[in-house]
Amino acid sequence: xxxxxxxxxxxxxxxxxxxxxxxxxxxxxxxxxxxxxxxxxxxxxxxxxxxxxxxxxxxxxxxxxxxxxxxxxxxxxxxxxxxxxxxxxxxxxxxxxxxxxxxxxxxxxxxxxxxxxxxxxxxxxxxxxxxxxxxxxxxxxxxxxxxxxxxxxxxxxxxxxxxxxxxxxxxxxxxxxxxxxxxxxxxxxxxxxxxxxxxxxxxxxxxxxxxxxxxxxxxxxxxxxxxxxxxxxxxxxxxxxxxxxxxxxxxxxx
Amino acid sequence: xxxxxxxxxxxxxxxxxxxxxxxxxxxxxxxxxxxxxxxxxxxxxxxxxxxxxxxxxxxxxxxxxxxxxxxxxxxxxxxxxxxxxxxxxxxxxxxxxxxxxxxxxxxxxxxxxxxxxxxxxxxxxxxxxxxxxxxxxxxxxxxxxxxxxxxxxxxxxxxxxxxxxxxxxxxxxxxxxxxxxxxxxxxxxxxxxxxxxxxxxxxxxxxxxxxxxxxxxxxxxxxxxxxxxxxxxxxxxxxxxxxxxxxxxxxxxxxxxxxxxxxxxxxxxxxxxxxxxxxxxxxxxxxxxxxxxxx
Ligand code: SF4
Ligand code: SF4
Ligand code: SF4
Numbered sequence: 400x401x402x403x404x405x406x407x408x409x410x411x412x413x414x415x416x417x418x419x420x421x422x423x424x425x426x427x428x429x430x431x432x433x434x435x436x437x438x439x440x441x442x443x444x445x446x447x448x449x450x451x452x453x454x455x456x457x458x459x460x461x462x463x464x465x466x467x468x469x470x471x472x473x474x475x476x477x478x479x480x481x482x483x484x485x486x487x488x489x490x491x492x493x494x495x496x497x498x499x500x501x502x503x504x505x506x507x508x509x510x511x512x513x514x515x516x517x518x519x520x521x522x523x524x525x526x527x528x529x530x531x532x533x534x535x536x537x538x539x540x541x542x543x544x545x546x547x548x549x550x551x552x553x554x555x556x557x558x559x560x561x562x563x564x565x566x567x568x569x570x571x572x573x574x575x576x577x578x579x580x581x582x583x584x585x586x587x588x589x590x591x592x593x594x595x596x597x598x599x600x601x602x603x604x605x606x607x608x609x610x611x612x613x614x615x616x617x618x619x620x621x622x623x624x625x626x627x628x629x630x631x632x633x634x635x636x637x638x639x640x641x642x643x644x645x646x647x648x649x650x651x652x653x
Numbered sequence: 654x655x656x657x658x659x660x661x662x663x664x665x666x667x668x669x670x671x672x673x674x675x676x677x678x679x680x681x682x683x684x685x686x687x688x689x690x691x692x693x694x695x696x697x698x699x700x701x702x703x704x705x706x707x708x709x710x711x712x713x714x715x716x717x718x719x720x721x722x723x724x725x726x727x728x729x730x731x732x733x734x735x736x737x738x739x740x741x742x743x744x745x746x747x748x749x750x751x752x753x754x755x756x757x758x759x760x761x762x763x764x765x766x767x768x769x770x771x772x773x774x775x776x777x778x779x780x781x782x783x784x785x786x787x788x789x790x791x792x793x794x795x796x797x798x799x800x801x802x803x804x805x806x807x808x809x810x811x812x813x814x815x816x817x818x819x820x821x822x823x824x825x826x827x828x829x830x831x832x833x834x835x836x837x838x839x840x841x842x843x844x845x846x847x848x849x850x851x852x853x854x855x856x857x858x859x860x861x862x863x864x865x866x867x868x869x870x871x872x873x874x875x876x877x878x879x880x881x882x883x884x885x886x887x888x889x890x891x892x893x894x895x896x897x898x899x900x901x902x903x904x905x906x907x908x909x910x911x912x913x914x915x916x917x918x919x920x921x922x923x924x925x926x927x928x929x930x931x932x933x934x935x936x937x938x939x940x941x942x943x944x945x946x947x948x
Contacts, residue, residue, distance in 0.1 A: 401723045417850075427862070452865045459862035461944055463844075467854035474859060477848060479944065492781065494720035494730035513719055516712015519729055521872065522654075525784040525842070527941035530868040536712025593849040596940070598841050599783050607849055 401493045403486065407505035410577030411543055412483050412604035413563065414586055418611045420570035422462055422476030426562035430458040430480070430541075433561035438546045439511045443534035455532045457481070457541040458562055475610055478571070480562070481528035481541035482595065482603030483507050489520035489529060489540075498538070505577070505604060506545055511537045525599045548573075576604050654785065655875050656934035659709040664775060665927045667703025667736075668797060670696050671768040672805020674743045677750075678765030681811050685754045693747040695808065697740070704736055728781055732774035739767035772801040779933075786840035787833040787937045792825065799825045800893075800926055807897060807919050816898055819922075823894030826929060830886060837938050837948065847943045858946025873939035874947050885932055893925020 434457055435442040444454030458480040466472040483500075487507050490498045497513035498520050500506070509520075516536040521529040529540045544560035547553060557564060563571040574583035583606075586592070592606035634642045673696040676682075684692050708714045721737070723730040743764035749755045776797035779788040803822035806815035844858065845851015897918035905911050938948045 401726045424862075453863075453867050455868065456863075461858065461862050462860035463848055463850065464857045464859040465850050465854045466857070473853075475848075475850060479862075488781075488783065491726040492729065492778075494723050494727045494733065495716070496719065496723050513716065514713065515716045515720060517720070517729065518710070518712075518872065519778070521868070522939070523782050523784060525847075525940045527869045527873070527944060531712060531872075533868070595849055596842055596846050598846060599940075609849065609853075 401490050401496050401498060403490055403500055404502045407485075407500070407502055407577070409504045409575045410483075410485070410604045411504040411506060411548070411574070412576045412583075412606070413480070413543075413560070414572040414574070414576070414583045414592060414606050414608060415478055416570040416572070416590075416608040417475050417477065418570075418608060419568045420460075420476045420478060420566075421568050422460055423567060424460050425565050425567060426478055426571060427456060427458050427460055429561045429565035431456055433544065433547070434539075434542070438542050439509070439539070440532055440535035440537055442539060443532050445533055455530045455539050457528075457530070457539060471613070473610065473613060478562075479526060479528070480605075481507060481524075481543075482526060482601070482605040483541075483543060485602035485604060486600060488523040488525075488601060492519045492523045494519070504543075506543045507540070508542055508545065509538050509540060511535070514538050525596050525601065526603075543573075576606065654934045654937040654939060655872050656931050657710055659706050661927060661930045661934065663703040663707035664797075665703070665923065665930050666699045666706070667775070668772055668801040668926070669804040669808065669923065670699025670701075670703060671736075671739065671771050672801035672803070673808040674700060674739060674768040674805075675765045675802070676805045676809035676811055678743060678746060678761040678763075678768060680756055680758070680761060681809055683756060685750050685756075687751075689747065689750040692809075693743075693751065697744075697747075700736070700740065728774055728777040732771060732778060735767055735771040735774050739764060739771050742767055769798065769801070772797055783840075784940050785937050786836035786842070786940070788933075789840070790829075790832060790836060792829045792832055796822075796825050796829045800929075803894075804919075804922055804926065807901070807915070807922055810915065812901070815901060819894050819898045819901075823890065823898075826890060826894065833936070837940075840940075842940045842943065844943045844946070847940065858944070861945055869941055870945065874942045874945060875935050876947065879936055882932060882936055885928055889925050889928035889932060891925070892921045893929055894922070896925075897922045 431442055442455040446452050447454065458478060461477040461479060463475050463477055464472050465475060483505055487500055490500050490507060495513050495515055497510045499508060501508065514537040516531055516538065518531050520538055521531060529538055532539045547560060548558050550558060559573045563573045572583050572586060574581045576583055578584060587606045590608040592608050594603050595607065677692060677696060708717055711717060720730055721733050724734050742760060746757060746760045746764050749757050773794055776794040780793040783789050799822040803818040806818045844856045848856055850856050900914045900918040903914065905914055942948050
């Protein structure tokens with residue numbers, strides 16, 4: 400049903416730390432690896448070894464440069480997947496009821512047997528979190544690894560989304576953002592977690608932790624520097640003569 | 654947005670077809686017999702042809718019947734329901750006009766209302782999308798409705814109202830372009846809000862997530878066609894509204910010339926609206942383009 404639930408029992412989601420993400424794309428690969436052989440249709444590639452490869456991914460990592468008014472530019476790696484929005488436009492626009500938000504945990508899913516592949520849900524998502532699979536003709540999106548997180552056949556340590564399990568930098572956190580006492584909620588409160596495009600009114604569950612301020616480079620960072628200052632600013636003696644002689648040659652001085 | 658031919662054909666033809674059905678439902682012209690047959694054949698051909706074209710871009714057209722189920726929330730579903738309702742009611746009304754020489758007025762009115770409702774629901778599919786600021790404007794449904802009414806009046810030969818409706822549609826078109834050009838900026842969405850990093854400095858897309866293309870770029874980021882946008886707007890405006898207006902207002906002698914002029918007006922209008930629809934898609938910026946440093 401494409402009517403959104405008034406509220407969900409839990410709000411499971413991701414917290415992504417833009418301070419620690421190193422942009423390694425390991426989460427992208429592990430996501431594709433897990434999801435291509437589990438929930439729903441595989442994530443197909445088109446022309447993977449040809450001149451113009453492309454394919455379906457549920458998680459992609461952008462990189463941005465932020466130039467403050469003063470000081471150095473900062474490079475920020477930016478993983479992006481479905482934010483499992485509370486007010487998800489992708490659910491209400493769906494004409495078939497294939498797109499839905501679960502009452503028990505707030506996960507937004509696609510029932511691929513009902514999806515007609517009209518693409519309207521992808522049009523409605525401001526974040527580009529949905530991709531139509533060209534081989535299957537159905538809509539694919541992040542499932543929050545719904546087939547891992549409750550899967551009792553997996554060791555407990557693996558019952559988290561594949562990207563979170565994989566991230567070597569510990570930049571991805573998973574938990575219930577509806578419970579103010581959960582680790583993820585505390586992390587968000589402590590670090591000032593933010594919404595993407597809040598003006599779109601989608602109320603994303605996933606939060607992003609902003610990069611911490613960079614260390615400032617002080618005027619004098621090396622206590623040995625004064626001792627290593629150049630002894631003579633202008634070359635003297637033989638070097639001075641050589642410098643002048645070379646300047647006199649055609650094309651010398653500049 | 655990628656200007657997919659299937660959607661452009663669909664919205665152009667079905668808009669015109671349902672516009673004609675609206676006038677036929679109101680008994681304008683109050684045709685019967687074989688003349689009625691021709692009118693209804695044209696109207697149904699346009700409306701159904703458009704609807705059929707719209708199923709071409711589906712990944713699973715065989716499941717299209719499911720699209721009628723979610724009318725409570727989905728404008729696309731409502732469009733399907735309204736379209737089938739309009740075609741069914743107007744089909745019955747047409748049978749009366751063609752074979753029984755009778756106009757069931759109430760039925761006609763219901764059919765006319767459903768026909769307009771279909772055009773309105775189509776327009777709302779686009780209007781509801783906040784992620785595409787150029788579509789997310791009150792003027793979008795106004796534009797779809799005014800085009801449909803103008804085209805319908807032209808086809809129905811409603812000489813009294815057609816010039817007015819054409820003039821209104823032309824004015825709405827100009828207003829839509831003027832307002833639409835400012836929509837993305839007015840929406841307040843930019844790479845700063847998209848990444849949440851905007852208050853730290855100016856944000857620049859440094860490296861995309863992938864070297865090749867993907868569904869998102871193919872579907873939502875269409876930069877090529879925008880180059881000639883101004884020229885195409887001129888063409889759309891002249892063909893869609895100015896020329897048809899001229900053609901139907903020019904006083905001519907003889908019924909044949911009159912019909913030739915009317916037919917030319919319809920064809921010109923159709924070409925103009927199709928061009929305008931192409932621009933409607935090609936110029937629409939989806940905010941996801943911002944993540945790629947594009948618009
Ligand atoms: S991020 Fe996009 S796909 Fe995911 S719930 Fe929000 S609107 Fe829907
Ligand atoms: S593509 Fe599938 S899930 Fe998306 S709106 Fe269409 S039918 Fe619903
Ligand atoms: S695996 Fe972790 S560090 Fe690597 S790109 Fe993904 S979130 Fe960033």
